[in-house]
Amino acid sequence: MGVPKVGIFFVVDNQLLMDAVPVENGEPYGDTMGYGSHYEFWETMTPSNVIEKKFKARAYDAYPRGRVVYFTQKKLFVLYADKCLKSGELKWLAEQFCITEPVFARDEHYQCATCNPFFMD
Ligand SMILES: [Zn+2]
DSSP states (O other): OOOOEEEEEEEETTEEEEEEEEGGGSEEETTEEEOOOHHHHHHHOOOOSHHHHHHHHSOTTSSOEEEEEEETTTTEEEEEEOTTSOHHHHHHHHHHTTOSSOEEEEOTTOOOTTTOTTOOO
């Protein structure tokens, strides 16, 4: 395992798109360290493969997404994710961020096209 990371991710057809940095390079906010913006990641991406092209072809919030945040006081990593990402996927995501003991949480902000009843492409 490498250095634990914080940042954002999307899951597009079982492939991971992530924008992350080692936790010590994260952006402090209150007692948390986080990194990245889903919208900016989508907005600034120049697609270079099929998955990225699929991702870019739809609205930034069309695919399941989430975020890993480190809580500096409690010394724990929380992985927030869309509710349609199942436990196996969550464990796989935690591995990609090099986090051994994550807390998994849902965040209503993270709803993909399938989960969001008000979604518009
Ligand atoms: Zn979803």
